[in-house]
Every structure is written in C-alpha cells, then in structure tokens.
Amino acid sequence: MDMMGEDMRKAIPALGFYPQQEISTGTTLIAMEYDGGVVIGTDSRTSAGSFISSRTTNKITPITDNLSVLRSGSAADTQAIADIVKYYIETYSLLENEPVTVYRSSQIFRQFLYQYRDSLSASVIIAGWDSKLGGQLYAIPIGGFTTRQRSTASGSGSTYVLGYLDKAWRPNLTKDECIEIVKTAVGLAVFRDGSSGGVCRIGVINEQGTTLTLYRPDKPGFPTVTLPEAHNTYATHVKNQ
Amino acid sequence: MDGKYGGYHTNTLNPTCTGTSVIAVVYDEGVAVMSDTVVSYGKSARYKNVTRQYKVNDRVIVAFSGDHADFHTLQNIIERQVSKWAVVGQKLNPSALYAFLTSLMYQSRCKMNPFWNTLIIAGWEDNEDGGKPFLGHITQKGVAFEAKHTATGIASHLLTQVIEDETRDKTALNRAKAESILRRAVELAIYHDCLADNEFEIGVVGKTEKASVHTQKPIIGDWSIAETNCQYE
Numbered sequence: 350m351d352m353m354g355e356d357m358r359k360a361i362p363a364l365g366f367y368p369q370q371e372i373s374t375g376t377t378l379i380a381m382e383y384d385g386g387v388v389i390g391t392d393s394r395t396s397a398g399s400f401i402s403s404r405t406t407n408k409i410t411p412i413t414d415n416l417s418v419l420r421s422g423s424a425a426d427t428q429a430i431a432d433i434v435k436y437y438i439e440t441y442s443l444l445e446n447e448p449v450t451v452y453r454s455s456q457i458f459r460q461f462l463y464q465y466r467d468s469l470s471a472s473v474i475i476a477g478w479d480s481k482l483g484g485q486l487y488a489i490p491i492g493g494f495t496t497r498q499r500s501t502a503s504g505s506g507s508t509y510v511l512g513y514l515d516k517a518w519r520p521n522l523t524k525d526e527c528i529e530i531v532k533t534a535v536g537l538a539v540f541r542d543g544s545s546g547g548v549c550r551i552g553v554i555n556e557q558g559t560t561l562t563l564y565r566p567d568k569p570g571f572p573t574v575t576l577p578e579a580h581n582t583y584a585t586h587v588k589n590q
Numbered sequence: 591m592d593g594k595y596g597g598y599h600t601n602t603l604n605p606t607c608t609g610t611s612v613i614a615v616v617y618d619e620g621v622a623v624m625s626d627t628v629v630s631y632g633k634s635a636r637y638k639n640v641t642r643q644y645k646v647n648d649r650v651i652v653a654f655s656g657d658h659a660d661f662h663t664l665q666n667i668i669e670r671q672v673s674k675w676a677v678v679g680q681k682l683n684p685s686a687l688y689a690f691l692t693s694l695m696y697q698s699r700c701k702m703n704p705f706w707n708t709l710i711i712a713g714w715e716d717n718e719d720g721g722k723p724f725l726g727h728i729t730q731k732g733v734a735f736e737a738k739h740t741a742t743g744i745a746s747h748l749l750t751q752v753i754e755d756e757t758r759d760k761t762a763l764n765r766a767k768a769e770s771i772l773r774r775a776v777e778l779a780i781y782h783d784c785l786a787d788n789e790f791e792i793g794v795v796g797k798t799e800k801a802s803v804h805t806q807k808p809i810i811g812d813w814s815i816a817e818t819n820c821q822y823e
Contacts, residue, residue, distance in 0.1 A: 375633065375784075393816065399610075399633070399744060399784040405816035428822055505633065543633035543784040548816040565813040576789065579627070579639035579805075583665060589645045589793075589803040 375544025376408060377506030378419040379514070379534045380474050381527045382499045386484040386555030387476045388524065389417065390531035392506065392539050393547035395424055404547045412438055414558045416454055416477030421504035422491065423470040430471055434458050451477035455487035455495055463493025472503050478554050506538030506545035513537055524553060532564065536572025605657035605706045607631055609642045610785040611745030612653045612710050613775045615753060616723045616738045617768035620796020621712040623653045624772040626779075627805070628787035635787065641803065643793045646672060648800040649714045650684045651793045652691075655742040656707035656730065664705055667694070684713025688726040688734070696732025704730050708742040713795050721797060741775075744783045749775050765794065777811050 379390045395403040406424075410431045411417050416438075420427035434457050438449045455475040462471055475487040488501045500518045502510055517530045528551060535549045549564040549572060564571045581587070607629045614623040629637040643653040644665050652668065654661040671690060672682055680686075688711045698704050711726040727742070728734040739753045740746075756771045757763065763771070769792055779786040788808040795801035 394784070396784050400748075401782045401784055404781050405813065407821055410821060509634075541635050543630060543635060546780075546784070548813050563816055565816055567810045567813050576638055579641075582641045583644065583662070587644070587665075587669070589641060589643065 375506075375542070376421040376504035377510075377535055377538035377542060377545040378408065378421050378474055378503040379507070379510070379531045379538075380419060380476050380486045380498075380501050381514075381518075381522070381531055382484050382486055383522050383524050383527045384483075386478050386524065386553060387486055388527040388531050389419055389474070389476045389552040389554065390535045391419055391550050392535055392545040393550060394545055396544050399543070401546070406547070407550065409550055409552050409561065411559060412454065413442070413448065413477075415448065415479060415554060415556075416451055416475070417552060417554060417559060418458070419474040419476060419503065420471070422472045426469045426471040427473060430458065430461050430469070430473075433461065448479060450479045450481055451475065451485040451487070452482065452497075455485075455489065455497075458487075458489055459493055459495040462489055466491070466493050474501060474503050476552075476554055478556060480556075484555065502534065502538075504545070506535075506542035509541045510534040510538045524555075528553070532572045536574055540574040605660075607636065607658040608785070609655050609658060609661075610783055611741055611743035611749075611779060612642065612655050612708070613741045613745050613749060613753070613772055613779075614653070614710050614712050614725055614739065615757065615763070615768045615771055616725050617763040617765055617796075619723070620714060620765060620794060620799055621651075621723045621725050622765065622768040622772055623651055623710060623712045623793040624776060624790055625653050625655075625793075626776070626787040626790040628785070628789065629658055630785045633784060635785075638787070638789065641791060643791060643803045644668070645793070645801045645803060646687060647682055649716065649795060650682060650687055651712045651795050651801045651803065652687070653710040653712065653793065654707045657705075660705045661707050664691075664694075664707065664709075683715055684711055684724040684726070685715055687711055687713075688724070688728070688736075692726075692728050692732060692734040695728050695730065695734075699730065699732050706730055710740065710742065712793065713801070714797060723796065744785075745775065745779055748782055749778055752778060765796070765799075769794075773806075773809060776809050780809065780811055 377392045381388050391408040393406045395406045408420050409417050412435045442449050472490045478484050486498050488498050489495045539545045551562045553560045612625045625642040627639050628635050629640045709728040713724045715724040726736050727740045780788050791803050793803035
C-alpha cells in the first residue's frame with residue numbers, strides 16, 4: 350500500500366496545516382442474484398473520519414436502465430470512475446446500436462480500476478440484467494480483481510453480515526426472499542458499523558428495468574434489530590438511580 | 591507498557607473501547623447530562639447498553655467520553671476517595687470532586703500516563719444561599735473549566751452553537767426545556783457523528799431531584815430528505 354500518504358496526513362500546527370480526513374463511503378453494500386434479476390441494497394452514510402458528511406447518500410448509481418454500480422471506498426474516486434465508464438458504455442451502445450452486456454460493462458470498470466489501482470481507493474459491485482445471461486453481479490474489490498458472484502457484500506459493514514449471508518443463501522431464492530435477506534443484512538450491518546447508517550435503499554434490476562425503494566428509519570418497514578436488556582455496567586453495589 | 595509499582599494503570603496512549611460525546615446543560619434548579627450507551631471499538635459499535643455516567647452520590651454525577659477502561663479505573667478511584675472522605679464526615683460537593691479530579695487528570699498527564707477521558711462533573715452545590723447547579727468540564731490534559739452548558743468530543747465542535755442559541759439571553763430554563771435541548775442535540779448527533787447511537791441516557795441532579803440516570807426512548811430522527819435526495823450529478 351502507498352505509505353507516503355500516511356506522513357502527509359499528519360497535521361503540522363506550526364504551519365497551520367490540518368489535513369482533512371478522506372471522504373469515504375465506509376459503507377454497506379449487499380447484492381443477491383435471483384432467477385430473473387438481481388436485488389441490491391445499501392446504507393446511505395458518507396463519512397469524513399468520524400463526521401457524517403452526508404446521511405442520505407445514494408450509493409446506487411445507475412449506468413443504464415438495466416445496470417447500476419454500487420460504490421464503496423473513496424467517494425470521489427468511485428464517482429469519477431462511474432462517470433467515465435457510463436460515458437464509455439453509452440458511446441458503445443450508440444455506436445453498436447444494442448445494449449452493452451453486464452459482463453462487458455464490468456470489464457470496462459475493471460480496465461480502469463486495475464490500471465489505476467495504486468492511485469484509487471475504490472471497491473464496487475456491478476449489478477445488472479441483460480438478455481444474454483439474465484441477472485448478474487460482478488464484485489470488483491480494491492485492486493481490480495473481477496469476479497461474478499451469486500451473493501456478495503462490500504464495504505466496511507459487509508464484514509458484520511458475511512456470516513448471515515452465508516447462512517441465508519440457498520439455491521432458487523425468489524425475488525421477495527432476496528429482498529428480505531438483503532434488507533435484513535443492511536439493518537444488521539448498520540447496527541454495528543459506525544461507517545454505515547441512515548436510510549436503507551433497496552433496488553431490483555430485471556428485464557423491466559430498475560426499481561428503487563427507500564426504507565426510512567422513521568417509517569415502518571425499516572429493518573430493525575432488537576436490543577437485549579442491559580446488565581449493570583459497574584459493580585452491583587453501584588446504583589445509578 | 592510498564593505499570594509503575596503501586597500505580598493504578600499503564601500508559602494509555604491508544605484508546606480502544608471508546609465513548610463519544612457527552613452534552614450537559616444547566617437549568618434553573620439543576621443540571622441535565624446526556625450520553626449515549628454504545629461502546630465503540632474503532633468505528634465498530636462493539637457493545638451496547640453500557641452507561642457512561644456514574645452517580646457518585648445524591649448530589650454528583652460524573653459522565654465521560656473517551657476510553658472506557660480508563661474511566662472504570664477512575665470510577666474505582668472516585669469510590670475509594672469518597673469513602674475515605676466519608677470516614678472524616680465529609681459528604682462530597684460537586685466542586686470538591688471536580689477539584690480532586692482536575693488534579694488527578696493533570697498529574698497523570700504530567701507523568702505521561704493520562705486517563706484518556708474527558709470528564710463532565712454535574713451536580714448540585716450546597717452552600718449557605720440554598721445551593722446552586724454545578725457543571726464542570728475536565729479534559730484529558732487536565733484543562734478544567736465550569737460552564738452553563740458544555741459538550742465533549744465531536745459534539746463540542748458541532749453542537750455547542752445549537753445549544754448556545756437555545757440558552758443564551760433566554761429566560762431561565764426549566765428541567766423539561768433542558769431535556770428537550772438535549773434531545774435535539776441527540777437528533778443532530780445521530781445525523782452527524784459516526785460513533786453516536788440513538789439509545790441514550792439523561793442524568794439529572796438538582797435542588798429537589800436526587801441524582802439519577804435514566805434510559806430514554808431512542809430517537810429516530812427525521813429522514814424525509816432521503817426522499818428527494820438525488821444522484822450526485
């Protein structure tokens with residue numbers, strides 16, 4: 350990893366230099382394939398250090414009507430790459446007069462994310478549908494390795510739910526079963542990860558296009574986690590009331 | 591590293607399990623203190639339902655932000671000190687505990703062995719004029735001051751102006767108003783602090799209220815802006 354950046358991040362009060370902590374979508378991205386499409390889910394928090402710079406971010410970036418990219422890592426890097434790749438895909442589909450397949454789109458992402466791997470901090474999931482292979486998910490973690498997955502999670506919150514997703518997955522899940530699993534996974538990750546939070550955005554991408562649903566914590570339907578009752582924090586003779 | 595013989599603890603140079611902001615407001619007949627109940631391990635919400643306030647006696651509450659392990663040691667020290675003072679018939683006033691803790695925090699800092707905490711001492715000060723509310727703030731370095739409202743951690747950057755707006759030049763607050771200011775602060779904290787949790791407690795101590803810390807109903811907040819929020823273009 351690039352270590353030079355570590356020193357440049359230190360504040361030099363004598364010069365009045367206080368570097369800003371990188372804006373990152375420390376985040377939770379979950380995606381699952383079902384027969385006929387893909388279900389995607391994200392949180393909505395963008396943080397700079399421990400400050401939340403945006404609490405209702407949209408991390409599902411549409412590239413075409415049938416393809417979206419889920420972004421995690423540096424917000425600036427992923428936005429720039431998504432814009433560039435969207436341009437390429439639009440141009441190819443205009444020149445060739447047919448939609449670009451999800452596989453080819455993921456390879457275009459890979460081209461940029463691999464070539465500039467030492468300058469970027471970007472980890473994405475490409476989710477889409479095409480008539481050739483149906484619903485597809487391609488995970489592209491940091492470094493640019495691209496792999497097709499049936500069920501995947503990315504971002505800092507993903508580590509808290511990998512076990513849950515492993516247990517929940519089975520073959521031939523329906524669309525609604527996938528939505529429940531993805532929603533619950535986002536709720537569980539948000540419960541534990543400080544870099545994830547806010548609202549839950551769920552998307553379904555299939556032949557008909559992309560449908561996005563918003564689940565707000567202040568409205569019913571938001572995936573909640575039951576908190577166990579508290580024990581005493583201090584010794585039992587210490588009463589706070 | 592090396593704990594000194596007879597010393598309480600080893601050098602805490604890296605906090606591990608931490609608590610985020612504490613916010614406190616003085617009202618006409620007492621003080622209200624708000625803290626959430628999550629223990630953060632870096633950016634992970636590791637343990638829930640853990641209190642960051644300690645009722646020392648009917649007249650004093652100590653709340654903290656920073657390292658939990660260091661505060662638990664401080665709680666042991668305070669308990670020991672209070673019983674030493676009780677032996678000589680001294681029931682603690684908040685200003686006395688505040689002075690003791692200031693010296694302790696500063697001395698530890700001088701030995702390069704700090705308690706990685708910011709402490710809020712809230713209480714009802716008994717005096718000949720019937721008493722008055724007390725609110726003290728002690729930092730990790732031993733900087734100490736009293737105030738009418740105060741905050742630690744990220745809230746000291748984000749929320750002091752909000753609380754200032756609600757309290758300056760207004761008629762004296764009552765308990766209900768003070769608590770509603772704290773609830774508003776919790777809402778803003780969950781919007782802007784990664785480490786904040788919506789499960790929180792409010793500790794109250796005053797002229798007629800014996801010190802006591804109570805769990806509050808979690809605050810969800812208003813997320814209507816998510817409906818209109820669009821793509822980054």
